[in-house]
Amino acid sequence: MVTPAFESILSNLAPSLRGLIFSLPENVLQSLEEIRVRKLRPLAIGFRGSSAFVTPQGELSANPAGAYLVSPEEFLLTLQIISRSSVYVFEEQLKQGFITLPGGHRVGVCGHFLLENGRIIGIKEVNGLNLRIAREIIGCAVPLLPKLLDESNQIGSTLIVSPPQGGKTTLLRDLTRLISTGSSSLNLAGCKVVVVDERSEIAGVYDGIPQLDVGPETDVLDACPKADGIRIAVRSLSPEVVVTDEIGTEEDVAALLEAVNSGVRIIATVHAGSWRELEARPSLQPLLQAETFVNAVLLSRRHGPGTVEGVVRLKRQPPGRIEVSGSA
Amino acid sequence: MLSFKMLGALIIISTSSEIGRRWAKTVELPVQILTDLIFALQGLETEISYALNPLQQAARRVAAGAQTSAVAGCFNHFADSLSERYESSSKLWLTTVETVLAKYPLAEKDLQLIGRLGDQLGLTNRDDQVKHIRQVRIALEASLAQAKEQCERYQGLYRKIGVTIGLAVVLLTW
Numbered sequence: 001m002v003t004p005a006f007e008s009i010l011s012n013l014a015p016s017l018r019g020l021i022f023s024l025p026e027n028v029l030q031s032l033e034e035i036r037v038r039k040l041r042p043l044a045i046g047f048r049g050s051s052a053f054v055t056p057q058g059e060l061s062a063n064p065a066g067a068y069l070v071s072p073e074e075f076l077l078t079l080q081i082i083s084r085s086s087v088y089v090f091e092e093q094l095k096q097g098f099i100t101l102p103g104g105h106r107v108g109v110c111g112h113f114l115l116e117n118g119r120i121i122g123i124k125e126v127n128g129l130n131l132r133i134a135r136e137i138i139g140c141a142v143p144l145l146p147k148l149l150d151e152s153n154q155i156g157s158t159l160i161v162s163p164p165q166g167g168k169t170t171l172l173r174d175l176t177r178l179i180s181t182g183s184s185s186l187n188l189a190g191c192k193v194v195v196v197d198e199r200s201e202i203a204g205v206y207d208g209i210p211q212l213d214v215g216p217e218t219d220v221l222d223a224c225p226k227a228d229g230i231r232i233a234v235r236s237l238s239p240e241v242v243v244t245d246e247i248g249t250e251e252d253v254a255a256l257l258e259a260v261n262s263g264v265r266i267i268a269t270v271h272a273g274s275w276r277e278l279e280a281r282p283s284l285q286p287l288l289q290a291e292t293f294v295n296a297v298l299l300s301r302r303h304g305p306g307t308v309e310g311v312v313r314l315k316r317q318p319p320g321r322i323e324v325s326g327s328a
Numbered sequence: 329m330l331s332f333k334m335l336g337a338l339i340i341i342s343t344s345s346e347i348g349r350r351w352a353k354t355v356e357l358p359v360q361i362l363t364d365l366i367f368a369l370q371g372l373e374t375e376i377s378y379a380l381n382p383l384q385q386a387a388r389r390v391a392a393g394a395q396t397s398a399v400a401g402c403f404n405h406f407a408d409s410l411s412e413r414y415e416s417s418s419k420l421w422l423t424t425v426e427t428v429l430a431k432y433p434l435a436e437k438d439l440q441l442i443g444r445l446g447d448q449l450g451l452t453n454r455d456d457q458v459k460h461i462r463q464v465r466i467a468l469e470a471s472l473a474q475a476k477e478q479c480e481r482y483q484g485l486y487r488k489i490g491v492t493i494g495l496a497v498v499l500l501t502w
Contacts, residue, residue: 015414076451077416085410085417085450086382088457122453 006032009105009133014077017043020068023058035131038110039075042067049165049301079126082107092223095120096199104134104204104211134204136212140167140306141174146186147311148175148295153187155179155241156294157260159287159314160269161278166299167306168269169201169245173212175267176202176243180215193218194239196229202245227251234259243267250283260292274298275312288314333502340501341494348490352483358434359479362472364399365442369465376457383417383450384410402428421446438471 006029010018013035020043021035034046042064043054052060053067061067082099083090090099099107110128114121150156158175162168182190195202197220203210205222214220219237221229226244230252233239242259244252247268256266272278275298279288287293291314298309368390375386384407391403405428409420425443434442445464448456 011413073416077414080416080451081413083450084382084384086384086386087451088376088454089380089382091453094453124452 006133008103009101009131012078012082012101012105012107012131013037014074014081017070017074017078020054020056020058021045024054024060028060032133034133036128037070037075037078037131038128039070039072041070041128043070049304075127075129078129082129091122093200094123096223097123098199100200100204100206101131102206102211104136104206106132106134106199106201106204108132134201134212135170137170137174137306138177138213139174141171141178144171144175144297144308144311145178145183145188148297149186149188150294155188155191155265155267157266157292158268158295158297159293160267160297160299161272161275162269162299163273163301164271165305166301167304168299171297171299171306172243172245172267172269173202173214176218177213177215179241179243179267180217190215190217191240192238193241193243194233194237195220196224196226196233196242196244197222198224198226198229199245202243227255230255230259234262234264239264241265241267245269246271247287248281248283253283253287256287256292257290260290266292268293273300337498337502340497341491344494344497345487345490348487348493351486351490354433355479355482355486357432358438358475359472361396361398361429361432361434362438362468362475364394364396366465366468366472368394368399368403369445369461369468373458373461373465376461377454380454398429398432417450418446418448421449435471435475438468438475441467441471 010021013021017037021029024045028045028047031047032045033048036044036046036051038044044051044067045054045060052062053064055061055066056068079087082101087094093099094109097109099109101107108130109123109126110130111123111126113123148155148158160168160172176193176195179191180193182188193215195214195218197203197205200223202212203214203218203220203222204212205220210218210220219239221232224232226247227249230242230244233242242264244266245268247253247256247270256268260266270278270284272281275296278284293314296312296314298312300307300309302309371390371393372386375381375389379386381389387403387407387410391400391407394400394403402424406421406424409415409424410417412420422443425439425446429442430439441464445461448460450457452460
């Protein structure tokens with residue numbers, strides 16, 4: 001059955017494209033992850049970790065030759081619907097290559113990027129849109145939460161390590177909701193949480209309102225660069241926990257270290273296929289060596305997105321090496 | 329008897345003068361509309377470049393600040409039509425111009441010029457939007473100068489014609 005939330009994302013497509021997607025088999029619709037609309041190229045979808053082209057008859061095909069070609073008019077109308085005929089309103093988001101939709105869904109935008117002094121100042125000649133369907137899985141972090149509590153029954157700083165599309169943002173969002181709400185069964189009081197949501201993926205803020213449930217005690221710094229956001233949060237919002245996604249640069253690491261040294265706990269995610277890969281990233285070394293995180297959650301796609309491979313406790317050992325112990 | 333004749337003559341002259349004044353107003357109306365439209369485009373530019381309001385809200389605010397019913401009606405109609413999500417903004421603007429502004433005494437070339445505003449409206453970044461709106465505004469300013477010139481030339485003429493026809497009728501029927 002097509003849910004109203006699902007219908008709301010499809011309403012962003014030109015009517016002809018929407019009709020084609022609606023005519024796909026029910027089981028495909030249920031597992032739809034993304035819709036790729038490219039100007040003068042075949043209409044494609046992503047589902048269950050794979051992709052396929054959509055034919056003019058509304059069937060799936062692995063062959064692009066027989067697929068439905070998106071006309072320039074259909075493409076322009078889709079862009080117009082997505083931007084509410086106001087592309088200029090999304091200029092700042094477009095510099096990062098996406099637009100957030102009501103419901104927290106996101107549209108990746110491809111085109112010609114404009115640079116000034118090496119920095120992206122805009123995008124023109126937009127030729128591709130990737131509608132990514134946000135899936136909120138309420139309760140997916142419930143089994144994980146008890147494993148992240150420290151001796152004083154407080155949430156410990158946690159690093160979620162995951163390959164791309166490993167379900168880390170979904171897990172992070174639900175963890176944020178649980179930490180903010182608290183849990184009577186775990187005797188855990190709700191905490192003041194600040195989400196630094198640089199890519200608007202965690203809370204899916206649209207028109208200033210989080211579209212996804214991140215808890216009652218959560219403030220969101222939407223579209224704010226991570227390093228700046230972490231400093232702003234610590235300085236002015238007195239958080240107990242700061243949540244952020246996809247750390248990676250030296251600035252992110254420096255800001256996280258400052259926050260931890262200010263007594264704030266951190267929940268963050270990072271892209272890596274394994275602990276070994278993570279250790280090989282030079283920019284993250286200061287974090288790993290400074291006892292920043294108490295826990296690490298390792299995710300994979302082995303049994304689908306969000307497979308927890310292990311929860312490990314991290315301890316610093318002299319002279320600064322990380323010892324990994326514990327299990328899933 | 330003479331006083332009746334005098335009264336009749338007075339009625340004829342004042343009626344024809346009023347007709348002349350109304351004709352004169354028809355050449356004044358395009359000047360008023362074009363002036364208001366130029367102000368409206370300046371407002372739209374501000375709404376887009378500084379306030380960053382979505383097009384529908386921007387159009388509504390521009391309509392609220394308009395001085396003539398033609399411009400207010402035009403932007404309100406456009407804002408209403410933008411609720412129809414599955415039509416391009418350029419087509420919606422053209423329909424608005426044809427539905428609302430075409431009812432007013434504007435030259436065909438001015439209507440075409442105003443229609444051109446819809447070409448890129450809402451579909452590019454702030455800088456491009458501002459450039460596009462300014463381009464149409466500058467062209468409209470040239471049209472306004474022409475309309476003012478015509479207005480000055482014909483306004484007095486129509487008033488004089490009105491009075492003259494009234495006098496001629498009185499003299500012929502005296």
